Every structure is written in C-alpha cells, then in structure tokens.
Amino acid sequence: MVTTPLLPSDYLDLVSPLRAGAELRGRIEAVHPETDDAATVVIRPGRGWRGHTAGQYVRIGVDVDGVRLWRAYSITSPTNRQDGRVTITVKAILDGKVSNHLVRRATPGTLIQLDQPTGDFVLPQAKPAKVLYLTAGSGITPVMGMLRDTEFDDVVMVHCAPQPQDVIFRNELHDLVADKKLRLTEVHTDTDGKLDIARLDELVPDWAERETWACGPAGLLDAAEEHWTEHGVQERLHTERFRPSIVVAGDGGGEVTFSATGKTVDADGATPLLDIGEEAGVLMPSGCRMGICFGCITPLKAGAVRDLRTGEITEAEPGVLIQTCVSAAAGPCDIER
Numbered sequence: 311m312v313t314t315p316l317l318p319s320d321y322l323d324l325v326s327p328l329r330a331g332a333e334l335r336g337r338i339e340a341v342h343p344e345t346d347d348a349a350t351v352v353i354r355p356g357r358g359w360r361g362h363t364a365g366q367y368v369r370i371g372v373d374v375d376g377v378r379l380w381r382a383y384s385i386t387s388p389t390n391r392q393d394g395r396v397t398i399t400v401k402a403i404l405d406g407k408v409s410n411h412l413v414r415r416a417t418p419g420t421l422i423q424l425d426q427p428t429g430d431f432v433l434p435q436a437k438p439a440k441v442l443y444l445t446a447g448s449g450i451t452p453v454m455g456m457l458r459d460t461e462f463d464d465v466v467m468v469h470c471a472p473q474p475q476d477v478i479f480r481n482e483l484h485d486l487v488a489d490k491k492l493r494l495t496e497v498h499t500d501t502d503g504k505l506d507i508a509r510l511d512e513l514v515p516d517w518a519e520r521e522t523w524a525c526g527p528a529g530l531l532d533a534a535e536e537h538w539t540e541h542g543v544q545e546r547l548h549t550e551r552f553r554p555s556i557v558v559a560g561d562g563g564g565e566v567t568f569s570a571t572g573k574t575v576d577a578d579g580a581t582p583l584l585d586i587g588e589e590a591g592v593l594m595p596s597g598c599r600m601g602i603c604f605g606c607i608t609p610l611k612a613g614a615v616r617d618l619r620t621g622e623i624t625e626a627e628p629g630v631l632i633q634t635c636v637s638a639a640a641g642p643c644d645i646e647r
C-alpha cells in the first residue's frame with residue numbers, strides 16, 4: 311500500500327535491476343562497430359541468466375521511441391567467457407527499427423529485457439571429424455559463436471558478403487586462417503555474383519562428408535537444403551533462418567479489430583498481424599517473429615486468419631490461439647489484444 315501504484319520491486323529495480331529474482335534483464339555495457347552497418351553489443355545479463363550453448367540465440371526487448379520491441383539475436387560470445395558478459399552482433403537493415411537502434415543509437419548503461427537463450431542450431435556433443443560453415447551476411451553470427459567456442463581439426467567456411475569490407479569479423483576470421491584453425495573462402499557477391507550452390511564441388515570438394523551449419527538469406531538456405539537432399543546427405547545439414555519462409559500471401563485482407571485496445575485497422579492479406587498491431591500502437595507480445603518460439607500467440611476472437619507459411623486458414627473458435635507473426639487477415643477478424 312505504501313508504494314502504490316508502484317510495487318516494491320519497482321523501487322528495487324531502480325537500484326539493482328540485474329539482481330537475482332528480478333525479471334531477467336541485461337545492461338548494455340559497450341557497443342563496438344564491426345562494419346559500416348553492423349555492431350557488437352556487449353551485454354551483462356542479470357543474475358537469473360542460465361547461460362547458452364554455442365549457436366543459440368537470445369530474445370531481447372528494447373525500448374525504441376517508447377515502444378518495447380522484441381527481437382532475436384544469435385549470441386556471438388563463447389560459452390566460457392570469463393567476465394560473465396555476452397555479446398550479440400547486429401546488422402542494421404533498411405528501415406529496421408531495432409537493428410538501427412542497436413547499431414546506431416544504443417548507449418552503454420541502457421537496460422534491456424532478456425529471455426533465456428534458446429535454439430537448436432547448436433554443435434553436437436560428439437565432435438564431427440570435418441565441419442563446413444556456410445554463411446552469408448549477418449548469418450555469420452551464430453557460426454562466430456561456434457567458432458569462438460569450439461575448435462575442430464578440420465573446419466572450412468564459405469562466407470558471402472557484397473564486398474570485403476562488409477564481412478563481419480573479417481580480421482578475426484583471417485587470424486584463424488593464419489593460425490591454421492580455419493580454411494576460408496569469401497564470396498564477394500558484388501563482383502562474384504550470388505553463390506551458385508553447385509560451386510561447392512569446386513570450393514569444398516568433400517562438402518557432402520562434412521557436418522554443415524548454414525545461416526543466411528532464404529535463397530541460400532533453400533538452395534542448400536535442396537542440394538543436400540538431392541545428394542542424400544540432408545541429415546548433415548543444419549540451418550538457421552532469421553526470417554520465416556513466406557510462401558503464400560492471401561489476395562484479400564480485411565478489417566482487423568483489436569478489441570481489448572479498441573482499435574480497428576485495415577490489413578492486407580500479406581502483412582503479419584503482429585506488424586499490423588504494432589503499427590497501430592497495440593501492445594503486441596512478440597518473440598522470434600518467424601513462427602518458431604510461440605512468443606506472440608494471441609486468441610483469435612472472431613473471423614479468420616491465414617498462416618503465411620502454409621496458406622492454412624484458421625477460423626475463430628473458443629480457445630483458438632494464433633501466431634500473429636506468421637498470420638495475416640483472411641477477411642475481417644478480431645484479435646484479442
């Protein structure tokens with residue numbers, strides 16, 4: 311009663327936001343530029359942090375212009391880092407709210423929300439004899455977490471970026487090459503063109519024998535999955551996607567009502583309801599934004615929505631929950647937010 315409307319924990323948060331028992335948070339302690347549009351953010355997680363496995367990602371909640379936005383970022387620091395801090399490395403994308411904020415505006419001292427690390431794009435317990443890392447652009451981040459964490463006898467990396475100066479962690483990669491801990495092929499797509507997956511025969515002749523971790527844009531990963539499957543070695547390929555593969559966009563959208571907030575907006579049949587809600591200023595829960603973590607599930611009160619990955623229509627029924635990050639309006643609907 312004494313502290314109403316704030317809770318005692320709100321006061322504790324002011325003096326000790328990273329304490330044990332507090333909602334998990336982290337403090338940004340440094341931001342190091344990596345390339346013109348990418349930076350590594352050094353975070354000190356609060357006491358409840360359980361640690362990660364190399365290759366996993368963490369969801370972070372960042373306040374941008376007064377709105378809390380959640381995004382996923384791969385952890386780029388090794389698991390045995392001694393100072394208890396972790397790093398993520400973010401590439402600013404065109405019109406990207408969180409990525410530009412982190413790369414260009416985040417300052418040391420800022421508190422962010424953290425989830426526990428998660429993800430199954432990880433190294434196995436038993437070390438494979440030969441490893442291939444196939445990456446492009448910011449897709450290098452989970453792999454850098456692995457490279458910094460675990461040494462293998464025989465590691466080859468094929469990495470694509472528009473130009474040499476766009477290669478994130480380039481100096482560190484070249485140091486590993488000089489120490490004979492890595493064989494690296496850089497594909498500079500501005501001059502070499504996009505990597506034709508068939509070129510792997512020439513770049514890494516024994517690619518099919520290698521346990522492979524691939525992360526990059528959908529085009530590269532789709533081609534890799536097809537290639538590995540064609541050669542019957544798909545079980546050796548592990549992929550991580552930063553965006554969902556949208557295969558269907560419905561023709562018509564509809565009027566979307568967020569009944570708890572009392573807002574109604576028009577939506578097309580291709581834009582995720584999560585984006586529609588955020589754009590309308592509705593407080594939407596969110597997570598990976600690609601349909602894997604279920605952090606965005608919300609009751610569908612009325613109407614119908616379309617799953618953008620499969621085209622499947624879900625109609626409102628009592629208890630029906632939808633993933634707003636991969637669902638678009640399929641006619642008028644009411645989302646309980």
Ligand SMILES: Cc1cc2nc3c(=O)[nH]c(=O)nc-3n(C[C@H](O)[C@H](O)[C@H](O)COP(=O)(O)OP(=O)(O)OC[C@H]3O[C@@H](n4cnc5c(N)ncnc54)[C@H](O)[C@@H]3O)c2cc1C
Nearest residue numbers: 367381382383384399400401405406407408409448451552
């Ligand atoms: C498991 C996982 C791990 C990830 N790890 C990293 C990482 O280590 N480093 C990193 O930089 N990013 C990573 N991402 C992507 C990251 O979560 C955000 O999607 C990205 O930073 C864009 O967020 P934003 O708020 O800047 O863009 P938004 O404001 O959400 O979007 C702006 C525009 O860009 C488009 N867009 C959204 N995401 C992407 C994308 N990834 N690529 C291209 N266009 C996009 C949107 O459709 C929209 O048109 C990861 C994503 C996942 C799911």
